[in-house]
Amino acid sequence: MNKTYDIQRIIKGCKEQDALFQKQMVVKFSNLLFAVCIRYVGTREHAQDVVQEAFIRIFKAIKNFDPEKGRFESWIRKITVNECLKHLDKRKIKTLELTDYAEGHERTNNQAISKLNKDDLLEVVAQLPDGYRQVFNLSVIEGYNHKEIGEMLGIKEVSSRSNLSRAKVILRDKLLSLQKQESWVKTI
Amino acid sequence: MGENYMNQHVKDMLYDHQVAIDPEMLWSGIQQKQKQRAWTLWLGTLFGLLLLLGVGYYSASIFNVQNSIPILPENYGTAAFSDHKDEVYSKDQDDVNAEMKITPEEQIISIENKVFKTNESLKTADKPIKSKIKSHTSPLAEDLTALQSQKELPTLNTKSILNNTRAKTVENKFIDSPIGEESNKLSYTDKLSIDQLLIEEFLPIDGLDMAMLVYNRPYKKLKRNRSNRQNCYAFGKQRHPWSLYVYGGPSFLLKNLSTKVEQDKTYLSQREATENVLESWRAGAQFKYKWENGFYVKAGIEMNRLNEQLTFTNMRDSMYVLTDQVIRIIIDSAGDTTEVLGDVTVTETTTEDWVIYNKYQFVNIPLHVGYIKSKNRWSFAGEVGLHINVSFSFDGQLLTPTGQPIQDPSYFKTNAGSAISLTGGVGYQVLPRARLWLTPSYMKLLRPINIDAYPIDQEYSTMGLLAGIEFKF
Missing domain, CATH: 1.10.10.10 (Winged helix-like DNA-binding domain superfamily/Winged helix DNA-binding domain)
Structure with missing residues (x-):
């Protein structure tokens, strides 16, 4: 059975590029980041690819993570969102520019x-x-x-x-x- | 408030929401990607270093001005030597009255008197030469000092001496050497082994017809100096069995998609209609061993990259209902209007123009056998090769049989297998140890790169023109 570590230890291990802790991070945050990716890219297939890219980016950038500047989860979420936007941009999916749509039309249920x-x-x-x-x-x-x-x-x-x-x-x-x-x- | 409620509610529900995914599968995918990137980085660095090495070597050979060490005593002008006999050339001596030096490294091995059959022309002095030998550390220094005590030495017609005293073969070898023509040295003759040059000098001494000073010069002390003379290299046949060949270049990509199953032909047509081959390139470095009979073998590492463009238009319908929309306006006889509200179903069609760039990347170990024929500075070669794939990766997207783009490398094998190649080449020797090559090359993968379960077979071959530089050790 795999031993689990607290987040501070995982971050420290990842900063040392230790594969054991990188895997621990994947185990700990994959579900959260996968959900983020699905929300942005729309499909599970694309989200799976993007979440992998996001983790690779996180492993590279984690040495720059400063806990005093914010929560770790917010930080990895931001990186993941950026990866999603990059992915959409790569797929040439551009945000439509609608300027003539009247506001105040919404109603909620x-x-x-x-x-x-x-x-x-x-x-x-x-x-x-x-x-x-x-x-x-x-x-x-x-x-x-x-x-x-x-x-x-x-x-x-x-x-x-x-x-x-x-x-x-x-x-x-x-x-x-x-x-x-x-x-x-x-x-x- | 309603809108704020919706915003907050959606945020509360989705911000920390988690969707289950197999972490083991995710981790293995991450590792695979990291490995591929590490390979790419490593190969790129290796190629860059080799290129840097090549360019550095080439530049040092051409522009080595400041670091050059004169191979002859400095007052004697500069010269260039190759490390092979029969290929000794020298710069003209500018000042025949300059002092002659023998450096400490040049061990004087003998001084002996030689009596030559001289004629009048030898003793006819056009102008005096003061020839001094100094800076030596030889035990024979005193003898040399005695020799140099001669103050006025007659000028020699060295060509005559060559004719009279040297074997015909020697004369042929060095008769063009400017040193022999314009100095009081007769010749530089390589009589010994490959590691040193035996130099004989003839000095006219009073009371003797001629003195011959013989000393050797270790080859290690001889350095090329191209600063003063550009064309003093020897390009004759040389024995350099080992060399390093660095190459790269573009290729035309010949892609072949096929299927034997009738029902997969629609998908085959779809793939063919949406994919365009862009370009490919190959680059690598190989060590080469050449035998004297002209045959050679090469082995090294090579990267092959194929690029293609996937273009298609995806129409996607999104249906939603707008409520409380005016669906009818009733105008009565009095002219009053009544709006009838209702739900309107709207179908929104999104057109996505997809342009996706796919990359197929191969890392191969090439093993080549060939034959080279050289004439002067030109060389011609032909070779066959076997390229053993050690890594293959696909980066991009493909259409699924249902017409959806998907990024799924599992459609492809992780090892592309072997390829064979046929290569010709023309080489030109730009430096004694460097040769430029231009080689058209055809390479064919021996099996499809898709997994067997995939509906179609995807095969590749490339026809390229590679350029490279070969450095002999």
Whole structure:
């Protein structure tokens, strides 16, 4: 049975490029980072490749990690998000620039969201069109503002806002659609 | 509030959400990628070092001005020697009245009197030569001092002496040597073994017809100096069995996709329609051993990279429902309008233009057998080779049989097997120990690079023009 180590020991081992601790890190964080990758790239196949790249990048950069500047999980999450964006850019998937979409069109159905479990919600988010999905993840889940998102994706700030609005509309409607299906199933 | 609730709720649910993935599989994939990158880095570094070494060697040979050591006493002008007999050339002596030095390394082994049959022309002095020998450490120094005590030495017609006193073969060898023409030295003759040069000098001494000073000069002390004379190298046949060959160049990639199964032909057409061969290149370094009969063997390491472009358009439909949309407007007789709201199903079609660059990378151990024929500075060679693959990797994406792009290296073998090659070559010797080569080469992989379960066979061959430089040890 493999011995498990605390995170500080794993970080120290990874800084020394010790394969044992690198593997421990993969074991400890693979599920979390895999979920992040699915949210960004949409499919498990692509996410698997990206999460591998992310770990390689983490192993290379870990010597620069300073615990005083932030949590380790936030740091590896940021690296993973960057790898996801790089991957999407490599696939030539660009964020659509929508500037003429009127805001204030959103409506939420809190009941529909509340009923979903995490995996279903992840699936719904992963099904968002590529460009919208990036903005949605960066804004709603990672908490970046539109200016930062614009810089990260190379789009205008207003486009980021529009894409987010559109993403939310699509997400809401997908959720409603799911809810209706569920009600129908219950009726039967 | 509703929107904020949704944002917060989604964040709460997904921020730390985890999706199970097999960590062992992930770890093995990471290790494989790291290994591939390490190989690439190692080979790149090796190639860079070899290139640097080659360029450094070449540059040092051409531009070695400051570090050059005169191979003859400095006042005697400079000269260039190869380490083979019959190939001694020297720069013209600029000042025949300069002092002559024998360096401490040059051990004087004998001084003896020689009586030559001289004629009047030998004693006819055009101008006097003051020839001194100094800086020596030989036990025979005193004798030399005695010799150099002669203050006025007649000028010799060295060509006459050569004609009269040396064997015809010797005369032929060195008659073109400028030293013999313009100095009071008759010749530099290699009479001994490969590790030293026996030098004979003839000095006219009063009371004697001629004195012959014989000393040897260890070859190790002889250094090339090209600073003053560019064309003083010897390019004759030399015995250098070992050499290092560094090469690289572009290739045309000939790809062959095939299948024997009828139902896989649609997929085959799809693959052929979406993939374009871009280019490929080969680079490597090989050690070569050549026998005197012209046959040689080569072995080393080689990297072969094939690049292709995958281009296709993916249409993806995304369906969603917009609620509370105006779906009908009723205008009554009074002109009033009533909007009827309802759900609208919208189908959004996303068109993705995919351009993906795929890389197939091979690391091979090439084993070559060939034959070389040289004439003057030109060489012609032909060889056959077996390339044993030690590492193969695929980086990129392919279409699946269902038409989706997927990055899955497991479609490919981890070892591409062997390849055979046929290579010709033209070489030109730019330096005594360096030869440039231009070699057209055909290489064919002996088996497909896909796994057997894959619906089609993917085979490659390349036709390239490689350029390289060979350094003889």
